Amino acid sequence: MAQFHNDDLEYVVDEFYDMSGFEDDDDELFAENEAERNNGSDALDSDFEDDLETSKPKTDTSALEARNGKDIQGIPWERLNFSRDEYRETRLKQYKNYENLSRSREDLDKECLQTEKGKTFYDFQFNTRLVKSTIVHFQLRNLLWATSKHDVYLMQNYSVMHWSSLLRRGKEVLNVAKPIVPTLQRTGLFSQSLSRVQISTMAVKENLVVAGGFQGELICKYLNQPGVAFCTKITTDDNAITNAVDVYRNPNGSMRVMTANNDAQVRVFDVEKFACLNRFSFDWSVNNTSVSPDGKLAAVLGDSAECLIADAQSGKITGSLKGHLDYSFASAWHPDGRILATGNQDTTCRLWDIRNLSESLAVLKGRMGAIRAVKFSSDGRFMAMAEPADFVHIFDTQSGYVHGQEIDLFGEIAGISFSPDSEALFVGVSDRTYGSLLEFNRRHYNRYVDSIF
Numbered sequence: 469m470a471q472f473h474n475d476d477l478e479y480v481v482d483e484f485y486d487m488s489g490f491e492d493d494d495d496e497l498f499a500e501n502e503a504e505r506n507n508g509s510d511a512l513d514s515d516f517e518d519d520l521e522t523s524k525p526k527t528d529t530s531a532l533e534a535r536n537g538k539d540i541q542g543i544p545w546e547r548l549n550f551s552r553d554e555y556r557e558t559r560l561k562q563y564k565n566y567e568n569l570s571r572s573r574e575d576l577d578k579e580c581l582q583t584e585k586g587k588t589f590y591d592f593q594f595n596t597r598l599v600k601s602t603i604v605h606f607q608l609r610n611l612l613w614a615t616s617k618h619d620v621y622l623m624q625n626y627s628v629m630h631w632s633s634l635l636r637r638g639k640e641v642l643n644v645a646k647p648i649v650p651t652l653q654r655t656g657l658f659s660q661s662l663s664r665v666q667i668s669t670m671a672v673k674e675n676l677v678v679a680g681g682f683q684g685e686l687i688c689k690y691l692n693q694p695g696v697a698f699c700t701k702i703t704t705d706d707n708a709i710t711n712a713v714d715v716y717r718n719p720n721g722s723m724r725v726m727t728a729n730n731d732a733q734v735r736v737f738d739v740e741k742f743a744c745l746n747r748f749s750f751d752w753s754v755n756n757t758s759v760s761p762d763g764k765l766a767a768v769l770g771d772s773a774e775c776l777i778a779d780a781q782s783g784k785i786t787g788s789l790k791g792h793l794d795y796s797f798a799s800a801w802h803p804d805g806r807i808l809a810t811g812n813q814d815t816t817c818r819l820w821d822i823r824n825l826s827e828s829l830a831v832l833k834g835r836m837g838a839i840r841a842v843k844f845s846s847d848g849r850f851m852a853m854a855e856p857a858d859f860v861h862i863f864d865t866q867s868g869y870v871h872g873q874e875i876d877l878f879g880e881i882a883g884i885s886f887s888p889d890s891e892a893l894f895v896g897v898s899d900r901t902y903g904s905l906l907e908f909n910r911r912h913y914n915r916y917v918d919s920i921f
Contacts, residue, residue: 469607469711469730469753469771469795528636529595540592541877541902556876559858563836566606566856567813569773571793576814579791580833583872589850589862590873590893590908599631599638600624600903601882601896604666604682607755607797607813608711609840609854612883612896612905613672620894621672622905623882628670628677633892633907642677642689642696651695652742659742662687662699673715676739678725680710686727688742698742705731707753711797715739716759718781726766726780728754734768734783748783750776758799760808765822767808769796775810777825787825791818800842800851802865809851811839817853819869830869835859841883845890852893854881860895878902 527542534540545552601622603611611623620631626645631638644665652659666682672691679687684703689696702710712728723739730753736746752771759766759780766780775796777787789810798811807829808820817839818828834855841854844865851869854860860875879899886893895906 469605469709469755525597527597531591531593534592540595540906541879541897541904542595542597543878543902555878559878560836563857565813565815565837567794568771569794569813571773571814573793573814576793576816576831577833579831580816581830581869583832583863583870585861585872585874587864587871587873588911589864590875591911593892593907593909594633594636595904595906596631596636597902597904598636599629599905601898601905602903603880603882603898605668605709606856607838607840608668608709609798609856609881610669610671610712610883611667612885612894613670614885614887614892614894615672617887617889617892617909620885620905621670621677622896623667623670626664626666628667628679631905641691642679642687644679644681644687648687648696648699650697650699651693652697658700658744659698660700662701668709669712671713671715674723676715676723678713678715680713680727682709684708684710684729684731686710686713686725686737688725688739702727702735702744703729703731703733705729707731711754712756712758714758716763716780718763724759724763726757726759728757728768728770730754732770734766734778736780746781746783748778755795755797756799758801760801760822761803761805767799767801767810769799769810771795775799777808777822787822789818789820789825789828791828791831792816794838797838797840798842798853800844802844802851803846803848807865809842809844809853811842811853813838815839815855817842832861832863832869834861835874841881843884843886845886846888847890849890850886852884852886854884854895857881860884862893875906875908877906879904 614620618634627640628642629638630641647663649661650659665685667679668682670679675691677689684701686702688698707730709730714726725737727735732750734748754770756769766778768776773792775789792812794813796812800809811817815834817832819830821829837855839853843852851863857880862873863869864871879897882896882898891910893908897904
């Protein structure tokens with residue numbers, strides 16, 4: 469992973485755009501038009517304050533409003549000096565994808581699967597600015613998790629927030645700006661108090677919130693219990709970012725947490741006692757790990773064009789994945805355990821059949837940037853992948869990933885998550901003005917009605 473300094477944490481979009489006049493100017497255009505409407509008031513401040521006053525603020529957007537022509541993010545295109553299409557064209561032309569390895573991409577397009585993007589698998593349902601996703605590292609975008617179709621957890625500054633789509637209300641679950649004292653005290657447990665943790669990654673599964681920090685922190689909290697059960701610094705290296713955390717069950721059914729860090733280490737923790745059970749070393753900073761559904765294999769991705777498959781219990785390398793041209797930061801397993809998806813800064817997601825790793829099964833390309841988040845729906849029907857900004861792609865696995873839906877928005881993408889029942893897809897948008905949480909609901913076709921019309 470690229471080095472990232474605290475001075476850059478205020479607004480990470482600088483890493484993506486040519487700052488000679490594009491992105492900042494556009495923010496000013498949005499803000500100036502809003503300010504004129506509000507007699508010169510500062511819209512960047514007033515939007516959030518107004519959001520807290522009503523249960524359905526005008527900055528939020530419902531499905532009905534979207535069908536009647538309102539922009540799903542509430543961007544007032546009719547009051548701006550350019551149309552949405554014009555702004556999209558400008559973004560596509562001037563966007564600069566971040567690369568660590570300068571390799572030729574000339575032949576990459578030839579490998580990519582030709583897809584049909586005009587499908588709709590998930591319909592827009594709601595967008596709220598009552599909660600606003602934030603990110604601290606431009607390469608890490610796993611900061612949003614859905615535990616049901618009505619419950620979503622996301623990072624907002626120094627807080628882990630819970631959003632209820634039923635109540636349309638946000639609530640703070642964890643504040644990491646204040647001193648954190650672990651409640652679990654056991655002899656031999658390497659736990660320590662923390663404060664002002666800058667959360668770089670998170671996962672929420674089976675009533676457990678696990679967060680990784682910018683200085684190598686690990687925080688574990690049970691949702692049904694007060695306080696933080698366990699927290700510590702798992703590494704003291706100068707460049708010690710916790711890049712990824714994964715919560716899973718091993719083959720025996722015991723819950724585990726796997727962490728990936730910039731110190732080239734993968735660690736496995738027991739959730740019952742929060743003891744570090746194993747530590748695996750690699751030749752490069754580890755940016756992402758994900759464990760297969762049966763708990764036996766782990767995908768290990770990092771500062772290398774090559775991705776690895778390792779035994780999740782011993783760390784022994786059992787396979788290598790070759791084909792990407794840059795560093796990888798995202799991975800996900802299909803629920804059947806046979807297909808692995810890897811997202812890379814070369815703007816592609818590669819699909820691998822675990823039974824034959826000699827070459828990728830398919831290559832899926834984004835519109836303009838790296839693939840920084842990948843998720844499968846729990847029923848295995850869909851795979852979603854997110855670029856750093858503006859685009860989320862959904863693919864129908866039953867079509868061989870040929871049929872796709874493209875969600876087109878504006879802003880940095882902090883994370884994506886399917887609900888456990890596959891009925892909802894949530895997208896976190898990080899933006900100074902239009903930061904929000906978008907909800908999409910799965911479309912179900914009525915064959916009887918369809919046959920009539």
